[in-house]
Amino acid sequence: MMQESGTEATSNGPANQNGGTSLESVPREGRPKSATPSVEVTAVDLLHVQQHQALQMARQILLQQQQQQQQSQQMQPNTGRKSPKINDKQQSLQVPVSVAMMTPQVITPQQMQQILQQQVLSPQQLQVLLQQQQALMLQQQLQEFYKKQQEQLHLQLLQQQQQQQQHAGSKQSKEQQVSAQQLAFQQQLLQVQQVQQQHLLNLQRQGLLTIQPGQTSLPLHSLTQGMIPAELQQLWKEVTNAHVKEEHNNSSSNNGHRGLDLSSPAPPKNPLLNQHVSTNGQYMSHKREGSTLEDHSPHGHPLYGHGVCKWPGCEAVFDDFQSFLKHLNNEHALDDRSTAQCRVQMQVVQQLELQLAKDKERLQAMMTHLHVKSTEPKATPQPLNLVSNVTLSKTAPEASSPLSLPQTPTTPTAPLTPLSQTHSVITANSLHSVGPMRRRYSDKYNMPISPDISQNKDFYMNTDVRPPFTYASLIRQAILESPEKQLTLNEIYNWFTRMFAYFRRNAATWKNAVRHNLSLHKCFVRVENVKGAVWTVDEIEFQKRRPQKISGSPALVKNIQTSLGYGSTLSAAFQASMAENTTPLYTTASTLNSLANAIREEMNGAMDHGNSNGSDSSPGRSPLPAMHHISVKEEPLDPDDHEGPLSLVTTANHSPDFDHHRDYDDDQGHDDML
DNA sequence: CATGTCTTAAACAAAC
DNA sequence: AGTTTGTTTAAGACAT
Numbered sequence: 001m002m003q004e005s006g007t008e009a010t011s012n013g014p015a016n017q018n019g020g021t022s023l024e025s026v027p028r029e030g031r032p033k034s035a036t037p038s039v040e041v042t043a044v045d046l047l048h049v050q051q052h053q054a055l056q057m058a059r060q061i062l063l064q065q066q067q068q069q070q071q072s073q074q075m076q077p078n079t080g081r082k083s084p085k086i087n088d089k090q091q092s093l094q095v096p097v098s099v100a101m102m103t104p105q106v107i108t109p110q111q112m113q114q115i116l117q118q119q120v121l122s123p124q125q126l127q128v129l130l131q132q133q134q135a136l137m138l139q140q141q142l143q144e145f146y147k148k149q150q151e152q153l154h155l156q157l158l159q160q161q162q163q164q165q166q167h168a169g170s171k172q173s174k175e176q177q178v179s180a181q182q183l184a185f186q187q188q189l190l191q192v193q194q195v196q197q198q199h200l201l202n203l204q205r206q207g208l209l210t211i212q213p214g215q216t217s218l219p220l221h222s223l224t225q226g227m228i229p230a231e232l233q234q235l236w237k238e239v240t241n242a243h244v245k246e247e248h249n250n251s252s253s254n255n256g257h258r259g260l261d262l263s264s265p266a267p268p269k270n271p272l273l274n275q276h277v278s279t280n281g282q283y284m285s286h287k288r289e290g291s292t293l294e295d296h297s298p299h300g301h302p303l304y305g306h307g308v309c310k311w312p313g314c315e316a317v318f319d320d321f322q323s324f325l326k327h328l329n330n331e332h333a334l335d336d337r338s339t340a341q342c343r344v345q346m347q348v349v350q351q352l353e354l355q356l357a358k359d360k361e362r363l364q365a366m367m368t369h370l371h372v373k374s375t376e377p378k379a380t381p382q383p384l385n386l387v388s389n390v391t392l393s394k395t396a397p398e399a400s401s402p403l404s405l406p407q408t409p410t411t412p413t414a415p416l417t418p419l420s421q422t423h424s425v426i427t428a429n430s431l432h433s434v435g436p437m438r439r440r441y442s443d444k445y446n447m448p449i450s451p452d453i454s455q456n457k458d459f460y461m462n463t464d465v466r467p468p469f470t471y472a473s474l475i476r477q478a479i480l481e482s483p484e485k486q487l488t489l490n491e492i493y494n495w496f497t498r499m500f501a502y503f504r505r506n507a508a509t510w511k512n513a514v515r516h517n518l519s520l521h522k523c524f525v526r527v528e529n530v531k532g533a534v535w536t537v538d539e540i541e542f543q544k545r546r547p548q549k550i551s552g553s554p555a556l557v558k559n560i561q562t563s564l565g566y567g568s569t570l571s572a573a574f575q576a577s578m579a580e581n582t583t584p585l586y587t588t589a590s591t592l593n594s595l596a597n598a599i600r601e602e603m604n605g606a607m608d609h610g611n612s613n614g615s616d617s618s619p620g621r622s623p624l625p626a627m628h629h630i631s632v633k634e635e636p637l638d639p640d641d642h643e644g645p646l647s648l649v650t651t652a653n654h655s656p657d658f659d660h661h662r663d664y665d666d667d668q669g670h671d672d673m674l
Numbered sequence: 675c676a677t678g679t680c681t682t683a684a685a686c687a688a689a690c
Numbered sequence: 691a692g693t694t695t696g697t698t699t700a701a702g703a704c705a706t
Contacts, residue, residue, distance in 0.1 A: 488695095489694080489695060489696085490694085490695090515694095515695070515696060515697085516696090516697085516698090518695095518696080518697095519695095519696055519697050519698080520697085520698090526696085532694085532695070533695080533696090
């Protein structure tokens with residue numbers, strides 16, 4: 001119980017950190033409040049701040065790129081591809097002012113275009129950026145709309161008052177008119193509020209905005225804060241007024257005009273956009289269901305749903321479709337505003353499509369890359385194998401050549417891409433996500449981690465990521481990397497900390513684990529020494545301890561191959577170690593083990609690793625309780641002595657005094673070595 | 675669901 | 691007396 005929580009805590013900690021340092025970090029974290037202009041922290045403010053952050057980032061990147069570009073193409077007027085505005089970008093970057101929007105947060109289409117084209121942002125970032133842009137634009141339109149409404153309302157009220165005062169007893173008709181107008185405005189106001197609320201809700205659902213439920217109520221005041229009435233009014237006029245005839249163009253280009261609509265909050269009307277968004281990325285789901293609803297509307301008009309006009313910012317309510325159509329024709333006809341909206345929307349869609357295309361492309365590239373790699377994995381491991389050559393003892397065949405080299409464990413080989421994998425299956429797993437740790441293990445069971453380790457050496461050395469290998473694998477690697485294939489506990493510790501940034505923390509935990517593993521696994525053989533003891537690896541045991549699942553996996557083949565070529569390699573290793581250690585009795589003992597095991601291995605041949613062997617391997621190791629304190633674990637008194645090979649091993653090094661005496665003498669003899 | 679592996683935690687003991 | 695090194699046991703998470 002306690003352990004569990006503790007476990008989770010420790011394991012989560014690192015995971016989180018990883019997330020934070022890596023891509024996951026979307027602009028939602030802590031950010032300075034200074035960005036918020038208004039005093040009270042409202043939902044809108046929060047939104048702004050978030051957006052601001054994201055945009056800030058994007059802008060910075062853009063700026064940098066701009067500078068670079070400028071440097072490269074300094075005096076060139078505008079080679080700009082599309083618009084001549086490119087020159088202005090520098091400006092607009094710092095104070096971006098899009099046509100209809102005034103707040104600095106908005107990224108101009110050009111900027112967006114650039115971001116997209118240059119792919120300076122990750123897909124996720126882009127996603128967020130786009131979403132936020134949309135949200136922001138909506139927000140702004142809402143602001144403007146509301147502002148305008150308020151002002152008009154004010155005006156109306158004033159007028160009304162004046163009129164009332166002046167013509168105290170004037171005609172009712174006039175009064176009625178006025179009050180009717182008033183009512184209309186109030187209604188509109190209400191609508192706006194609704195729209196806004198919906199919008200906010202949507203934002204919340206999208207994760208763009210995180211506020212407590214209670215806060216959802218509209219901070220209308222804040223919306224109007226800091227706005228310049230005149231400008232707003234004008235803008236609003238531009239955007240809202242103007243009625244002409246045919247809205248058909250719009251409906252025909254229907255898909256195009258909706259991104260920034262005020263009505264976006266309302267259930268979606270534009271399936272296309274939704275599609276894009278959803279195809280594109282992760283945030284969607286939310287408005288999906290809604291869209292189908294609108295089919296209810298008799299004619300399935302995309303701008304009409306639930307008796308509400310869904311034209312951006314309209315939300316007028318209609319009892320029947322006819323009146324809606326009429327309204328549509330009258331209110332939302334072809335004019336500057338509409339076209340402008342359409343244009344903007346088109347751009348949005350374009351960008352989304354562009355992004356989608358890019359992402360698709362990228363995905364394709366990734367897939368092909370990984371595929372290719374999986375087919376020709378050999379290419380990578382070899383050059384990198386300087387370090388892992390020790391691995392040879394296991395991955396015999398290829399290693400034979402590097403064997404001659406004295407390993408240089410410490411030299412940081414220049415690995416390829418850090419994330420490249422030897423075992424490149426294209427599963428999400430193989431992208432060994434930085435996140436959670438253990439789950440990946442099943443794979444690595446089968447695989448020779450060594451190449452992977454060496455390939456990603458730099459990566460693991462510098463990144464606080466938990467390596468996807470078991471302690472046993474790592475320990476083995478550490479030991480095998482050592483010149484003498486033996487390490488003291490402390491040296492193992494050091495290897496861990498040296499090779500993995502991850503193991504520079506929580507020392508108590510992982511050290512305990514290391515010790516535990518050393519003791520637990522038969523494959524680690526402790527050889528005593530004056531100074532204490534060194535640990536060696538019994539390759540055979542190591543191999544033995546994880547056969548089952550191998551079936552089918554390429555690793556299996558490799559393993560089998562390995563085992564076949566084993567004898568020679570091992571003997572080579574043996575020779576090497578012998579050469580290094582002049583008369584190391586203890587070494588001899590352990591190596592002897594290996595050798596014997598190797599022989600046994602060869603005898604058993606390929607089937608050894610398969611399943612047939614399961615019978616002898618597993619029983620062999622478990623029932624050996626007694627002889628733990630003996631320096632060489634190879635239990636001489638193995639109950640099931642059936643296995644010929646094993647008994648062979650046993651005979652080779654078992655005699656009790658062999659251990660003790662020898663240890664003694666050896667130690668002294670070996671001190672120099674150590 | 676049973677089983678095996680891996681990890682983490684922790685108690686203990688012997689050696690340093 | 692405190693630390694290191696080893697050994698064990700227990701238990702939870704995962705994968706098969």
